[in-house]
Amino acid sequence: MWGFQQPPPPAASDDPAVDADLCGKAAAVVSDPDIPGSLSALQSELAKIPIAEKAALAHAQGLKPEIFNDDHVLQFLWAEKFEAAPAAKRLVRYWSERFKLFGPDKFVLPLTLKGALKDDSLALSRGYVQLLADSDTAGRAVLYLDWSSHEPSIGYSQESMQRVFWYMAHVALENPKILETGVVLVIYPQEARLDQFDHSLWNTIADSCRYSLPISWRATHIVHPNRFFSIIHPVFMASLPQDVQDRVVVHSGTKMKVLANLLRYCLPWDRIPSEIGGCLDIEFDQWLSERMAKEDQERLEKPSSTSSSSLVFSSVLNPVESRNNSTSDSSNAGNPLEGRALGLLSQLIQSGQSSSLPNPVASAAPPLPPIQTNSFAGIDSNQLFLDLVHSSNPGQSNNAHGSDKRDDNSKQPAKGPKSIIKSGRKSDPRMDAAVEAKINDPDLSLVDALRQGGFVFPNIDDTNAPQYTVVDSDNVKITQRKNQLLRRLRSMKKKS
Secondary structure, three states: OOOOOOOOOOOOOOOHHHHHHHHOOHHHOOOOOOHHHHHHHHHHHHHHOOOOOOHHHHHHHHHOHHHOOHHHHHHHHHHOOOOHHHHHHHHHHHHHHHHHHHOOOOOOOOOOOOOOOOOOHHHHHOOOEEEOOOOOOOOOEEEEEEHHHOOHHHOOOHHHHHHHHHHHHHHHOOOOHHHHHOEEEEEEOOOOOHHHOOHHHHHHHHHHHHHHOOOOEEEEEEEOOOOOHHHHHHHHHHOOOHHHHOOEEEEOOOHHHHHHHHHOOOOOHHHOEHHHOOOEOOOHHHHHHHHHHHHHHHHHHOOOOOOOOOHHHHHOOOHHHHHHHHOOOHHHOOOOOOOOHHHHHHHHHHHOOOOOOOOOOOOOOOOOOOOOOOOOOOOOHHHHHHHHHHHOOOOOOOOOOOOOOOOOOOOOOOOOOOOOOOOOOOOOHHHHHHHHHHHHOOOOOHHHHHHHHOOOOOOOOOOOOOHHHOEOOOOOEHHHHHHHHHHHHHHHHHHO
């Protein structure tokens, strides 16, 4: 069923819901939902979940209550088609996984390049996960994953790349329409080596899509599989549940045949990258730069939050626990959540307590900072947020990863940003030299330009090796270097 044969025409599944998701049919979209009733139902379901399972959620609400408004809750209701019980579980899993993935110092920071992603620039700059500029013809966001861009050997962790995926998913959700239409994944493995297929990373991403992130995952398209994919394909599919397998479509054959197949799944050639036969040229470095400028502008324009937490979260703690919290004696005033949200998180960290939901802190982590307040409602959220940012990197300069520098003279009027931080990695001087060589001699081949720039390709003269297997002395494929050079040349041409 899942070999390299031609994919079946749409509506090949026995499940009408899967057919609707694969083909972008309107049946997959909830129409005219009862929002007030759904919020009330989710509140009831949230109250039923034991506090031990929603400890990360309770702690996040204590640190940053303005995050938890009705818009935040509605994302999870849309993801579960307004079914309150699974939406409540997804919400709890989301904050549990976010605590585990980002750590106690960053899990309530904004999911921005200078916020929670400030330490992930290396993984981000690889371009492993990219949000395509246009949605498909069904209005769904398209996340493009190029397996050949995954190089953990250069110094980033699997968790860092997973955080990058979370970031891209949240960028997609900035378009409110995506809450209704959902997200499609397009995977391009053709130029990837066998060691670049990270089975563990893919499983964590798949689990996040299915259980945690507030997105409706509709389908995954694997386009132009290479030879080694026939080796990993049975393992890849066997590790997935049947309902996930039904949403995975493999497209192989000539470019024209693949383009015709993708068109039937709402992916026309003008909305997919040129690497897989489309006409969309991805300028990821430019996207990162524009994205950082946009986030900086929004941060400067955004006023201090005065919004209150959603009424849904009045029951994050069980009623009995809430009453106990409000009537705690003065001996516990320094940490009123002692034995509740914070205490439970500490217990989970130490014991690895299991529950019916995923463990929010399965891995060892430093203890959480105590909340100096008398109740959730009385928290000075802005000050706590600033304290959390400053305490996340003790002894380090706060602008090391792009945050604004602060000092003892912070009471003086701000004079604007002291530096302009560029996104991604610094410009490689070898690539700069290759660009100059190509401009000076337009007839020079891309490979010769790269060589003149200083790149070394030890195996390029091996006539038995396909070019896509050739790597440079930094273990980066020659095809990636050529694409980088072409992007730089196109960018310079546009500027001129």
